[in-house]
Amino acid sequence: MQRRMTWKEFCFILPLLLLVSVFSLYPILSSFSYTLFDYQTNNQAKNALYTAATLNTMLYVEDCDYLVYYLNKDIPNVDESDRATLTALVDKLEAQKAAYANSEKTISLPAATDQEISALIAETEQVAQSYAEKYPTLRIVTKSGQILDEMKTCLISSNFIGLTNYSRLVSDDRFGQAVGNTFVFTILSVSVELLLGMALALIMNKAMRGIGLVRTTALIPWAIPTAVSALIWCYLYDGTSGIVAALFTRLGIIAAPELLLTTAGGTMFGAILADVWKTTPYMALLLLAGLQVIDRGLYESSSIDGAGPIRTFTSITLPLLKSSMLVALLFRTLDAFRVYDLIAVLTKGTPETLSIYAYKMMIGQSNYGYGSVIVVAMFAMVALIAFVYVKVLGAELIQE
Amino acid sequence: MTTQTAIQPDGPDQHRRIGHVFMWALIICFICINLFPFLWVLVTSFKPVGEIYGAETAFRVIAINPTINNYLTVVNKGILHSVFNSLIVSGITTLYVVMVASMSAYIIARIHFRGKTALMSLILGISMFPQMIIVGPIFNMFYQFRLLNSYWVTLAYSTITLPLAVWIMVAHFKQIPISVEEAARIDGCSQWQSLWKVIFPMAAPGVFTTAIMTFISAWNEYLLTLTLNAEKDFQTVPVAINTLRTQFSILWGEITAATILVVIPTLAIVLLFQKQIVSGITSGAVKE
């Protein structure tokens, strides 16, 4: 019964399409393109997607300006005979300055211009060297080296590297560790949440009278911004004044209070505990909704058949709960897999999960090319997880 | 005697009673663990700085010298203005997201058009993408259109709120019998009119649920506001709280006080609308 939409109908979904394209699709696609480049914003030769030879005019003009400035200071300090050489060089540099002063920050660089600029750099280097012995204190002698090196970086070549970033991923131990950490965090936290959530849901399904109170308290941790609740846990885990850390130490769960925020095992445990605290109620509510649609009559007939509570649970509750459970598990698994806020605020980045690693690469070290590759790899894993849930385990997401 | 009745031999009654006691013990235990962090935050918010640190005073339940200075300080630092910002930003987001989601959900729920599964998968796929990757490109866009440091940030919130909103709305619109709409069409309503005059009011509980879910996820957003609205005048609650650090220490007294203040609106919403929230969390999870 599929048909083409009418124009009017299309107008109904147009706002959705617009918002999704502008604020989700476009950013996602641009980061895909980053993965093919050696794109690092803290290096001016790599701070954009360059597909052809390019001149960094802004820096080039600035460097010419510096050389002119040094030379003008030097000219009065050299012999009459040498002044002409320096003045000629100044004129050449001034001409370059004038030629590019009003152009865009970067322009495309024809081979001829490339050679011309390289020649000028070589000439300046040569002048600096030739005067080094005669006038060791000249600025052009003492200071031009770094400027000239910087000038060479103004001649930018393409930073398109194809799939090199992806191949780097294979040999990156830190990436492997991040994958490991992410899976440990996801599997442990989601399974603990499932167990506790199931227990809680079964209880809530029985105790109809207290359910309102339980539901209210259950919703509070879920409704608090993660950025705020992580801060609360950070305080509770604090090595000197955190009550949870002190309590755990006294109970013998950890050896010393500061371990929760400092060691690899401690931070993993702490992050999982905070996550379990925040999302177990959410899991319980999802499962409770599934429990509540199970026909009560089924339980009654099962108890008449003489089945015990465990038998009833495995033969009636679990199979009927399967679809709700799988959807709940899928949502939680994907959320846990992308964990960022919680760990970023709690420990500033340990244990290092994939999101944290990608963030450190992109924002911390300004390496957007490789950082985007990590995100893309992460997305591939997320898609794979979703695939396993939907196709292998049979979770039904899109209902018709 | 009461003890006699309690130790009545066998019978399902006794089993049930023990079961009840055990269950209630578990429930109370759960509530305590659930609320403990907040209670402790409340306790700390009344302690002077000196008592928050230090081995003897850090774990006292009642402060030796209780103070409301922490609250005064954060109010002076403008925490209430950030609550105001959060309300505005989340409010606007809720309004337009509910409208956009209703319009598209109406079509998705009612019409079997080509590419529908693709559209739904796209929406689902987007909600699975790690958020940090969208921040840079959106910043560039906002910069070019001079929209930084303004309430326009709400537009960017669509990326985190729209997928879920569409999802919930579709689930609710589908439950409204098609005959209702057909009757409206016979009365001469256009699609536009039947959406807003017939379907929308009938799906009111679903609309409400969507609104609350959208509001809460907008209220919780951190990364986008942090980068798009760097100026203090436009900071929302999660960002404002995380700025209560100095270069050398984290001001726990102020952070706990601020937490208590900003949690109040959330608490109010949870208390007032818990039924709708639960229905929002579970829609899509239950096949009816």
Add this chain to the structure above:
Amino acid sequence: MKKMLAILLSVALVLATTAALAEPVTVKFAAQADSTPATQAVVDAFNASQTNYMVEWVDMTNDSGAMREQLTTSLKAGSSEYDIISMDVVWAGEFAASGYIMPLDMMLDDAGLNVADYNAGSMASGNYNGKQYVLPFFPDLGMLYFRTDIVSQEDAAKLIAGTYTWADLLAMAETYAGQGGTTTGFVFQAALYEGLVCNANEFTSNWTDVKGGLEIMKQFIDSKASPDNILNYTEGETANSFVKGESVFARNWPYQWGVIKSEGTITTDQVAVAPLPGGSTVGGWILGINKNSANAEGAFAFMQFLNSEAGQLIMSEQGGYLPGLNKMLTDERIIKSDDRLSMVGFQNALKTTIARPVSAEYSKVSDALQQAIYPYLSGSAEIDATVTAVQAALAN
């Protein structure tokens, strides 16, 4: 083309505004919130001192990691949102390499200012590829605080003069720990964060003696001279321990002097300050100009004002910030408002400042150093492997 348009536009704008109201040009200054009135006072004083520019302070987040992120996102997009940018000393290398901030040499020269007149550590952290990119906002440096009522006069003299080694300090910390109501000897920053790099910088004498420095650091951690949970200490824990009279010695920044005054159970009469054996790591903040700023002259004028005698007096008197202009360190008016500067030990510490590595990828270097050092301090790595890892991180 764009530039020409911009020039034309700004000329038109200037003409229009001078014709209409002669309104000053607004210059935006991005800096963290100041818990003292000093920053606002300097801005106000500058605005009152001339009529061409009007500096407007934009309050950035106090979480410096988040602030760096806000700034880099904005600057990466080529934004001219902020004209003057306040930076942590360790960001300058990256900002300069990225082309976010403009070099100042010619402006300094035109204004007749000399790089050598300002705090060496601050200026060095903003020198990249031979160009000078920054002026000081306020410098900061690590130093040793000790209890004069516990430490003997002889030892105190040695400390203040700086003629002691880390081993001497270890011996003293072990001797004095427990005396005068204290519970521990020496507290410093050994948690896994940037502060660890600052401390290791001092222990290893600016990375010249990595092995010896880290070994003595570990001895402090293992001995009774430092608290059991020292591996969790940041500045907050350090200050708390010292101002409550729990420790005899503490390594901290100058701000701790103010904490002693406001929250201490001990008084400043019981405390003196000394240089550290391996030199004092420079911290604090520096000022640069956005390369895309249309108001570079105004921005520079403000930075110059802040680093003038008048500006430095306001920063010191209203906020207790250390002067970045060297000659003001011995200025009577400043010493009068800032009692720390009257201490010989403090002045000695100012003479032995060392910088952290200046790099376009500082966060990577710092991250690698922390990851190399911390496992050794917590007992899960051997010294030789650690030294190799530290050298590799520094070579990067």
